[in-house]
Amino acid sequence: MLDGEPCNILENEFVKPGKGQAFSRVKIRKLISGKVIEKTFKSGDSVEGADVIDTELAYLYADGEFWHFMNNETFEQIAADEKAVGENVKWLVENDTCTITLWNGAPIVVQPANFVELEITETDPGLKGDTAGTGGKPATLSSGAVIRVPLFVQTGEVVKVDTRSGEYVSRAQK
């Protein structure tokens, strides 16, 4: 919690002179306003922990304004707005489980699974016989995300992607 807002630590750099006090230079995203700020703390300083809970929910559908998720055990549904979904919108796959962070019961962050499988909707046909991956080519996925894939991967194939780096991992297991 900082200035009354729950925050997410994006980067934390350890600063310490050989003889002297250690500091942490922290880059923080305020989860409500979305602002990114830098702050320096003395090592060992503490701040109030945000009273947030993470829940595992299945993604259902988007209605243009909200993205809807459901708890598969209680069938309770929750709607997240654009601010909570953010850039992760491009990794949402129907029925996939996402981690939703709730603060005072309202979703503030939507985190997709580390790996998702998506169909390629458009990519240039690659050269036949290329298996070594010589840099790859761009491919558009069914969710709208654009990633680099090896030349041998074709339109219509389903691929596995690491959502943290946005990188191609492999062809999906059939």
Add this chain to the structure above:
Amino acid sequence: MRTENWRPSASIEVLKQRALIMQKIRQFFAVRDVFEVDTPALSPATVTDEHLHSFSTQFIHPFAPQACTLYLQTSPEFAMKRLLSAGSGAIYQICKSFRNEETGRFHNPEFTMLEWYRPGFDHLQLMSEIDELMQTVLGCETAKRVTYQDIFKQHLGCDPLTATLTDIKALAKQYGYGNLADTENNKDTLLMLLFSQHVEPNIGQNLPCFVMDFPASQAALAKISPTNPLVAERFELYFHGIELANGFHELTDGAEQLRRFEEDNAKRTSNGLDTMPIDENFIAALNFGLPDCAGVALGIDRLVMLALSCSSIEQVIAFENSRA
């Protein structure tokens, strides 16, 4: 668990280059008649500095009724000075040093330290020898020399020696550290913050840069200057924003050294930290007589980073801590 964690964090090519640098360093000392020593990594006593955290472990003697605590040394300083008192003459050591609560782009909890001592040298003469080593290993030009006071004034517009705590608090606030300045009542803590964030990144960009005459309140194991009681005969070496070495015209007064250790332990107590056992053998060696000398500790991993243009310590050590 990542399955790739068995792999080294440094490339084999970097490790080969590192081995060549180590050879150069040993050759540098061999031709100067400084001999290599090897002192214990484990001791029942350790450093008292409140900003250094020693690892500890239990030694079980086969005939003793109970185990005793031993500390992994944060530098080989105390044992090397005992050798100097025993008449060793000029010595150097390349060894692992251990510091808990330290990890980051420039820190690994165990790291390789080069430490050497020159009886009969003062800190200025030792700085010249370090300069020669830098030129040998890095192929750089002669280092610049500035005083802590001048360089602080130049970049922050304030005299760090004469400023009051209130002045430094106001300065820290002006640079956006309001959250720290409001509650911090130790002037040195705020000086360290301002120096590391607003002076260090701006010095030693083209040439290595020695910063000399640190505030007397940050003397550590250095002599206080005989001409200016506000400063200590302590220096640090910076290059490309990296703090590379720390050296002293060594304090030889056993009573004064003991007083500083006890002061450290008092600070530890007031900050809620455990006190550390004072190295009585080291104090006894000082009382016996440490020859007038200068000494320096230099981070080998950081030196290799500079030599090979690596941006992170993990790129120059075989297995950084999370892969150890």
